[in-house]
Amino acid sequence: MRRPNRAVxxxxxxxxxxxxxxxxxxxxxMNFTVSLVFLLFSGVVAQDGWAVNYNSKSFCxxxxxxxxxxxxxxxxxxxxxxxxFWTKELVTSGSEPxxxxxxxxxxxxxxxxxxxxxxCALRLxxxxxKDQSKYYFTFITDQPGGKYQGAGGVDLSVTDLQVEVPERVxxxxxxxxxxxxxxxxxxxxxxxxxxxxxxxxxxxxxxxLQLVSREDAGRYHCAVLGQNFRSPEVTLNxxxxxxxxxxxxxxxxxRVKGSSVTLTCxxxxxxxxxxxxxxxxxxxxxxxxxxxxxxxxxxxxxxxxQNEYGSQKSAVMPSTxxxxxxxxxxxxxxxxxxxxxLSVFIAASL
Ligand SMILES: *[C@@H]1O[C@H](CO)[C@@H](O)[C@H](O)[C@H]1NC(C)=O
Numbered sequence: 001m002r003r004p005n006r007a008v009x010x011x012x013x014x015x016x017x018x019x020x021x022x023x024x025x026x027x028x029x030m031n032f033t034v035s036l037v038f039l040l041f042s043g044v045v046a047q048d049g050w051a052v053n054y055n056s057k058s059f060c061x062x063x064x065x066x067x068x069x070x071x072x073x074x075x076x077x078x079x080x081x082x083x084x085f086w087t088k089e090l091v092t093s094g095s096e097p098x099x100x101x102x103x104x105x106x107x108x109x110x111x112x113x114x115x116x117x118x119x120c121a122l123r124l125x126x127x128x129x130k131d132q133s134k135y136y137f138t139f140i141t142d143q144p145g146g147k148y149q150g151a152g153g154v155d156l157s158v159t160d161l162q163v164e165v166p167e168r169v170x171x172x173x174x175x176x177x178x179x180x181x182x183x184x185x186x187x188x189x190x191x192x193x194x195x196x197x198x199x200x201x202x203x204x205x206x207x208x209l210q211l212v213s214r215e216d217a218g219r220y221h222c223a224v225l226g227q228n229f230r231s232p233e234v235t236l237n238x239x240x241x242x243x244x245x246x247x248x249x250x251x252x253x254x255r256v257k258g259s260s261v262t263l264t265c266x267x268x269x270x271x272x273x274x275x276x277x278x279x280x281x282x283x284x285x286x287x288x289x290x291x292x293x294x295x296x297x298x299x300x301x302x303x304x305x306q307n308e309y310g311s312q313k314s315a316v317m318p319s320t321x322x323x324x325x326x327x328x329x330x331x332x333x334x335x336x337x338x339x340x341x342l343s344v345f346i347a348a349s350l
Contacts, residue, residue, distance in 0.1 A: 049076035052120065052137050052150025060157045060183035061127050064229035067186075068113065069154050071120035071137050079141035081116040088133050091149045097138060105130065127158050157183040161231035163220050169212055170309060171240035177207040179222035179231060190225035214238055214270070241310020242269040247303055247317040260296045261319050265303035267312065273305040281316050295319045 055070035075081070089097035100106050106124070114120035120137045134153040140146060159181040169175050179191050193200040193207045196218045200207065203225075209216050217238040223230035245267040265276045278288040281300035287293075295301065300318045304311055 049074060050148045051075075052139075052148065052152075054137070054150060054152065054154045056154065056186065057152060058155040058157065058183075058186075060159060060181070060186050062181070062185060062189070062224055062227055062229055063128055063158050063160045064126055065224075065227050066123065066125040067127060067156070069122045069124075069135065069156075071114065071122065071150070071154075072118055073120050073137065073139060073148075073150070074118060075139070075141060075146070075148065079143050079146050082140050082142050084114060084116050084120060084137070084139040085112065086110075086120075086122045086135055086137055088135060090136060090151065091138060091147070096140075097136070097149075100135070124156075127156070129158050132156055132158050159183050159185070161222055161224070161229065163222055163231050163234040165220070165234050165236050169236060169238050171213055171238055173212050175209040175212045175216075175236075177209070177220055177222075177234075177236070179205045179207075181205075189227070192223045192225055194221050194223070195219070212238055214240060217270075237270070239270050239309055241307060242267040242273050242305035242312040244268045245303065245305045245312045245314040247301065247314045249317060249319070260294050262292050262294050263301055263303070263317060263319070264292045265305060265314060267305040269305065269307050269309075271307055273307050275306045277304045277306070278302075279304065 052071065052073045059067060059069060061067040073084075085099040085101065087097035087100055091097055100122075101110055101112060109125040111123045111125075112121075113123045114137075116139075120139070122135065122137070124131060134155050136149050136151065136153045138147070138149040162180045164178040164180050166173075166175055177193075179193070190203050191205050193202045195216075202208070205222075207220070207222075217236055219233040219235050221231045221233045245265065248264050248266065250262050250264065263278070265278075267273050276289060276291055277286045278290075278293040279285075279302055280287050281302065287301070293301065293303070298319055300316045302316045303314045305314070
């Protein structure tokens with residue numbers, strides 16, 4: 001009984017040792033990766049010791065959002081940085097470009113979050129299209145000729161959001177709505193979607209509607225979680241063939257013999273039905289067309305509603321109601337009043 005236990009123990013020890021080795025290797029690997037990333041990030045320091053390294057050459061930000069442009073700089077030892085600032089202009093011989101923070105357009109919503117050592121991050125709040133520009137970090141030291149600019153600069157693009165909807169959507173289609181940006185956002189955000197102002201569940205830049213139905217029609221907009229900015233609303237129009245096709249009859253109750261009745265066909269369709277066709281029950285060729293149809297003959301009729309997405313038949317409607325239509329008095333208001341007066345007259349004379 002003890003032997004297998006010991007064997008298990010030994011195997012256990014071996015596994016533990018192996019794990020420890022693997023962990024150490026992983027740690028070493030990670031260290032190496034971090035160093036490598038750091039090297040890449042800090043870039044190749046210029047041979048003479050002057051350098052500005054931006055973390056990316058271009059930045060795409062959502063309108064109204066805040067951006068932080070990361071940046072590191074270096075200079076030969078013995079120098080002490082006197083001034084470190086961002087500008088939209090390239091240094092030309094002699095002149096010093098204007099500090100962004102002195103510009104009324106930027107004052108109050110931009111901040112130099114770097115220092116006078118090696119960090120040169122810039123933070124801009126509430127960015128707008130007007131901020132689209134190239135930005136350069138520049139610094140000046142206490143030594144003669146101690147001026148350097150990161151001439152590569154950072155290109156800032158500012159985008160809004162636009163919902164892209166397929167032009168023609170038919171009920172039953174598989175539809176994808178896309179929240180479009182004009183540049184690819186540097187920080188992937190969580191998107192939010194709304195239909196008629198109500199939040200939907202998608203959190204990516206696409207909204208998938210599997211089997212689109214009439215209920216999916218409405219006004220859509222997208223936004224980014226945590227940002228005030230939202231896209232304009234776009235209407236999703238779902239087209240479908242006629243449904244609920246029915247015939248109504250007027251006048252609807254008692255009729256004088258021989259008078260005509262009007263049958264009206266109605267339906268629910270998108271686009272609305274313009275093309276109604278009338279048939280007499282039992283007949284195969286149409287007897288009329290149009291939204292309404294006037295009949296004098298007795299018989300039963302139905303209509304067919306059609307648009308470019310389909311057609312549907314109504315139930316059959318008799319032009320007379322169970323045969324009573326031909327014998328009953330015409331119940332116009334004047335006649336009713338006349339009868340009432342007559343009754344009063346008779347009652348009074350008794
Ligand atoms: C953001 O900037 C816009 C102009 O681009 C301005 O109308 C708006 O009031 C600003 N919002 C905030 C919160 O400062």
